[in-house]
Amino acid sequence: MSPPEGRLPNITVTQLEYLEAVGATPTWSEAASQLGVTISALSQGLAELERRVGLPLFERQGRRRRPTPAAEVVRTHAATVLASTRDVARWARATRQGHDGGLRVGMIDAAAIHHFPDALARFRSERPDVDLRLRVAPSGALLDELSRAELDIVVCVDPGDDDRLDRRALLEEELHVYAPGDLVARPPHDRPGPWVTFPEGSHTRAIIAAALAARGDDFEVVAESNQPEVLREMVRVGMGWSVLPTWVVAQADPGPPLRAEATPLAVRPLVAVRRAGALYHPGAEALFEVLATATAGTDQ
Amino acid sequence: MSPPEGRLPNITVTQLEYLEAVGATPTWSEAASQLGVTISALSQGLAELERRVGLPLFERQGRRRRPTPAAEVVRTHAATVLASTRDVARWARATRQGHDGGLRVGMIDAAAIHHFPDALARFRSERPDVDLRLRVAPSGALLDELSRAELDIVVCVDPGDDDRLDRRALLEEELHVYAPGDLVARPPHDRPGPWVTFPEGSHTRAIIAAALAARGDDFEVVAESNQPEVLREMVRVGMGWSVLPTWVVAQADPGPPLRAEATPLAVRPLVAVRRAGALYHPGAEALFEVLATATAGTDQ
DNA sequence: CCCCATTGTTCAGCATTACTGAAGGAAATG
DNA sequence: CATTTCCTTCAGTAATGCTGAACAATGGGG
Structure with a gap:
């Protein structure tokens, strides 16, 4: 059906490293110095990769180059191969050392x-x-x-x-809405907020944002931290509301207690x-x- | 925690192809000719692979070489990388052709x-x-x-x-035990068999063997085929018993009907x-x- | 036991590939 | 317009991969 049909393009680990590096770095120069090679080598290596794949991977935009959609496919391939190669390399080193x-x-x-x-x-x-x-x-x-x-x-x-x-x-962790102590009594027609929560990009923030949106609440964020304890303290000092796993608040150290909504907003x-x-x-x-x-x- | 620490060993696609080939072939000579290179190239390539991995991958046994346990790990890596490379190559070719x-x-x-x-x-x-x-x-x-x-x-x-x-x-397909028409009346203390079934190595055969073993039946196999229709006909002509998906038998063409046990032996x-x-x-x-x-x- | 075909290794030589460093072109910056 | 930054291209060199031949080791057959 699909015989191996000849040999495979000899795409090297080095070329894939180059591709990964330029994808993770604003300029090729920088990528080159991180890799410990000259820009020349990087440029030629990527040109060779393009030739072996047989599709343009970069297009010129001004003096920089920007990846084509095809590059994305090859980058995925690169991630697979490099991860596996790193695994093998690490395993081999460890095995040598017993x-x-x-x-x-x-x-x-x-x-x-x-x-x-x-x-x-x-x-x-x-x-x-x-x-x-x-x-x-x-x-x-x-x-x-x-x-x-x-x-x-x-x-x-x-x-x-x-x-x-x-x-x-x-x-699954239940996430509850917590209000600053002095705001708990806000009449129910007031919407909660503003919020202190996890930074943009956080998985938990995405869960929270979706759950609040689902029940029609605004999600104006006035303070961010990745540390739930920090968020808890911000709520305590009245910066705003937050959505936290219960254990963060239960892990009570001294200070005014926080008030939670009775039912969980979401699970994590x-x-x-x-x-x-x-x-x-x-x-x-x-x-x-x-x-x-x-x-x-x-x-x- | 685990910084990329230098560059990765430049294990090439070619080397992994060599490894895959010698794993799928009795002798290296044969592998080499299938790959379209000389044995010399194959030998040197695999030696280079060993050097880059940093572990012995083959040990001498007589005049052939046999893979070490370490080779198995690298073979798994090779399978991953080669499969992904084939995917990319095929995709690229198709994309070029629109x-x-x-x-x-x-x-x-x-x-x-x-x-x-x-x-x-x-x-x-x-x-x-x-x-x-x-x-x-x-x-x-x-x-x-x-x-x-x-x-x-x-x-x-x-x-x-x-x-x-x-x-x-x-x-899930139900698998039922089918008996040749003239044997159906065998008294219950007789065990069923002998059997006609799928060849050694077949997934379905493994399921059947396990189910028969579980209920204590022998599994003496007197005829094999990968084609269920062939098995059905063999039962018809009295070669033995078989275990088949119901549709194979239901798909009735003329001939004496087969008798099935009422409850399925297993599911597939x-x-x-x-x-x-x-x-x-x-x-x-x-x-x-x-x-x-x-x-x-x-x-x- | 010796012969010999087979298997894999090693070596020399050659072709290809990957890299450096220098020169150069093209866009952004001022 | 001058300058800087970024990337490409080119020439030379080092490294790598391959072939073919010589060689060593093994196992099978007389």
Whole structure:
């Protein structure tokens, strides 16, 4: 039906690295110096890549070059190949040195400090052989790093369906609307707000924005932070309203209590994610088991 | 946490092709001639690959070489990279020529001739723009071709969970035990058999073997075929018993009727499968919709 | 046991490829 | 108009990949 028909274009890892670099960098010069090659090499390498793919990947716009739609396809390919190559390289280095290279785990703050600190501790005591490295960051950053094979497993807000990800549900956090203490009594015809919330681009913010829009509320944002504790304190000092997981507020330190709406505004599903097709890592599988049992039956 | 740390090893597509070829071929000489290079080139190329990975991939055994466990890891990587590269190459060629390259569909016989001929016809009339190519073969062969990016979408027996596959359930076929007409009256303490069934390696055969083992029956096989119609006829002529989807027998042509056990022995789940991370193909998505609606509510 | 065909390695030589550095063109900036 | 920035092109060089031939090791057959 579709015999391999001759040999494949010898698209090199180097060329794909070039493509990734220019995609992540404003100018080619900068990309070149980050890669440690001359602009000349970069330019020629990308020209060669275009030739091998057989389609124009960049068009001139003034003195810069801008990727064509075709480049997007090849960039996706590059991401796949580079991630897999990084995996293999890391695995080979670790194997040479006789260990497994450690397990690089990414978690959002909620997971690291609230839901899974005990699970992590248990994992470390059960599997002292695994060299665990934890990175805490927002979901988006973690997923980026996962896709570049810089992390092995990530616990974050569900990013939704994606071919390249292997997702497993862990739990759902209820998100409640919190009002500054002195505003709780606002008559019901007043709309809530303004809001303090997560920065633009945050997965949780997207969930919140959608839920507020669905019930017809404005979403004027007057302050932003990725740290839920910071948001909680801003509400406390009267900056505005916020939507937070309940545990952030329950984790009460002294100060005036916040008032919440009784019913949750939305839920935030947390999932464990790996790259689809990632190298088998025994530690990753074991960690997932621990996370799954830690949440068994205990949503929230 | 894990900065890209320098550049990646420049493992080339060519080297990975060499690795794939020697894995699929008894001797390197043969692999070399299939690839259209000298053994010398193959040997040097694989040596270079070993150097770049940094681990021995082959050990000497007599005058042949046999892959180490490490090679298996790199072979998995090779499969990923080569499949993606084939996808890009094919897409690029199609794009240059101004079409989408066609939609290469694989189906097992049951899907092609029984469950989905109407769906296929409907798809062709709804989407005359899509150049549909159909290949009918057993599940295993189709999945191999899918993994090599020689097919875009496959309808086959559910191969089970796999990172690299994007599976969607379509329907479940009931498999019933059929006895030759003259043996139906065998007293119940006699065990059924001997059997005519699908060849070793068939997914369906595995399902049948497991179900028979579970109820304690022997599974002595006296005749094999991949074609269910052939199996049905063999039962008719008294070669033995078989386990078949009901439609094969219902599709009655003249001849003595077969007697079936009343309750199904097992079910055979059929799924639509694509490679995870495959290039977006609008036709594939559309076809899946048609298949899904064709089966909506109509299991069996 | 020796012969010998087969398999894979190594080496020298050649062709191709990838890179540097210098020169140059073309757009933005002032 | 001069200047800077950005990228391309070109020439030369280093690295890489391939062929063909010589060679070593193995296993099968007389």
